[in-house]
Amino acid sequence: MPTATATATATLLDFSDVQMTFPDGTVALSGIDLTVKRGEFVTVVGPSGCGKSTLLRIASGLETASHGSVELATDRIGYVFQDATLLPWRSVQSNVELLAELHGTPKADRLAKAKEAIDLVGLTGFEKHLPRALSGGMRMRTSLARSLTLDPEIFLFDEPFGALDEITRERLNDELLRLFAEKQFAGLFITHSVSEAVYLSTKVIVMSGRPGKIVDTFEVPFAMPRDPEIRFTGEFAGLVGKVSHALREGHH
Amino acid sequence: MADSPELVTRRRRGRPRVSTWAPPIALLALIVGIAYVANALLGKRAFLLPRPDQVFAVYVSPKNGPAIFESLLHTTEVALVGLAIAIALGVLWAIAMNTAKWVERTTLPYAIILQSIPILAVVPLIGFWFGYDFVARVIVCVLIALFPMTSNTLFGLQSVDRSHKELFRLQGASRWTVLTKLELPTALPAIFAGARISAGLSVVGAIVGDFFFQRGTPGIGALISKFGARLQSPELFASILVASLFGVVVYLFFQWLGRRAVGKWYDFG
Numbered sequence A: 001m002p003t004a005t006a007t008a009t010a011t012l013l014d015f016s017d018v019q020m021t022f023p024d025g026t027v028a029l030s031g032i033d034l035t036v037k038r039g040e041f042v043t044v045v046g047p048s049g050c051g052k053s054t055l056l057r058i059a060s061g062l063e064t065a066s067h068g069s070v071e072l073a074t075d076r077i078g079y080v081f082q083d084a085t086l087l088p089w090r091s092v093q094s095n096v097e098l099l100a101e102l103h104g105t106p107k108a109d110r111l112a113k114a115k116e117a118i119d120l121v122g123l124t125g126f127e128k129h130l131p132r133a134l135s136g137g138m139r140m141r142t143s144l145a146r147s148l149t150l151d152p153e154i155f156l157f158d159e160p161f162g163a164l165d166e167i168t169r170e171r172l173n174d175e176l177l178r179l180f181a182e183k184q185f186a187g188l189f190i191t192h193s194v195s196e197a198v199y200l201s202t203k204v205i206v207m208s209g210r211p212g213k214i215v216d217t218f219e220v221p222f223a224m225p226r227d228p229e230i231r232f233t234g235e236f237a238g239l240v241g242k243v244s245h246a247l248r249e250g251h252h
Numbered sequence B: 001m002a003d004s005p006e007l008v009t010r011r012r013r014g015r016p017r018v019s020t021w022a023p024p025i026a027l028l029a030l031i032v033g034i035a036y037v038a039n040a041l042l043g044k045r046a047f048l049l050p051r052p053d054q055v056f057a058v059y060v061s062p063k064n065g066p067a068i069f070e071s072l073l074h075t076t077e078v079a080l081v082g083l084a085i086a087i088a089l090g091v092l093w094a095i096a097m098n099t100a101k102w103v104e105r106t107t108l109p110y111a112i113i114l115q116s117i118p119i120l121a122v123v124p125l126i127g128f129w130f131g132y133d134f135v136a137r138v139i140v141c142v143l144i145a146l147f148p149m150t151s152n153t154l155f156g157l158q159s160v161d162r163s164h165k166e167l168f169r170l171q172g173a174s175r176w177t178v179l180t181k182l183e184l185p186t187a188l189p190a191i192f193a194g195a196r197i198s199a200g201l202s203v204v205g206a207i208v209g210d211f212f213f214q215r216g217t218p219g220i221g222a223l224i225s226k227f228g229a230r231l232q233s234p235e236l237f238a239s240i241l242v243a244s245l246f247g248v249v250v251y252l253f254f255q256w257l258g259r260r261a262v263g264k265w266y267d268f269g
């Protein structure tokens, strides 16, 4: 990992032996050990229902693990949900301002932050639009911009691009990589797409079906910033194959 | 952005086209025509259905015209005061139920009882307790109009997305912030839909109140019952028509208000 060593390698998120049993007896996670350091972009793949969302919910504090310890070294967390979760009565601008508004940031600061974030995700010119007038991809960008205003040290993504078409998804992947290079946050990203996982991350974690366990971990050797063309190399395809294989193994 | 959904809806909502207003107008003309024919056929019993021009003449007659419009004004007053109270009470009650589970558990059954009691059975009691005047008439309005307000608001408040709530929770938003910046705005379309229903019911309440409580300055309901008792059929028809139109106007007003308030982001029917 040539780039990760360049920045400080502080651990931002640390799961050790985490287990999650819901009140109804469902064991969603079991024996999860996981760390995310600054400059790392960790992606989790696993079959549906294996506890990936639960993992993120525990990391963010929305849910409390029933066993094990979870340490989060920052309170600046960006959480990007599967759907954009925009407030339909607010324009793009005021949706992006929302989080800063909830933190009581003064109006002028809020405006500046929102402007910068809207710029970063390429939505300049759409500030006044309501969510219903946006495409799915633009809604997701708005959601990203909203999280960016918090200047998060760690970003949690729960299948953010799952509902988008292939082309939009690839474009947003590239933008996310660009943001990652620029902002140097840590990322914990969940996806169903193995190639998205390999393309985006520095490390891919494979989980098995319920109860969710980590069955394999792959370091991704490609340099960051990533060349989009890398997706068409044999090395890339080889790694995608290995991850897919591990995923299939874990399924049984 | 020629085809953004925003523009599409705006076009649909634009000036009503001929095809929208022409058919109802044609039907109205037909009804008026039928009234003339029926009136002619009824012969001696023509008083059962007066001619439309006889009805219209009542409005311009110096004796009954002003009386009808003045009593309509009194009815409006009662209906509006009753509606305002019902809206305020309904929204506050729903907020209380949404905020504290125990309030919902203790009081929701009574909201449902309120909805199912035959209001006419209780009306005499209201007069008995509160006098046969303005206050009693307003209370009838509130009793009739309260439930749709409460239930709609509660439904609206409870239809907030789980992910929206979590978005706020992640930022440590206070209960008050969640209420004002998330729950109430989400509930706004439901609140306006409730207000539209309650407004219509409040008009009904005011007229029912007029029938029963005739002290002070009762409204159009009192006139209707008087003209009915005296078999003054053109006057009776004229008053009923005005009362009905009033109900329609109130409904349309709240429809318009709802569209103005939330129509930009919600398809308010």
Ligand SMILES: Nc1ncnc2c1ncn2[C@@H]1O[C@H](COP(=O)(O)OP(=O)(O)OP(=O)(O)O)[C@@H](O)[C@H]1O
Residues within 6 Å of the ligand: A022, A023, A024, A026, A027, A028, A046, A047, A048, A049, A050, A051, A052, A053, A054, A055, A210
């Ligand atoms: N509040 C809850 N109470 C009981 N069981 C729950 C609860 N939340 C989640 N579960 C269960 O825990 C398991 C893991 O759920 P989770 O949403 O984390 O899966 P996931 O990996 O994100 O699935 P998907 O890929 O479909 O999004 C599922 O079987 C789910 O039914």
Ligand SMILES: [Mg+2]
Residues within 6 Å of the ligand: A052, A053, A054, A158
């Ligand atoms: Mg999930």
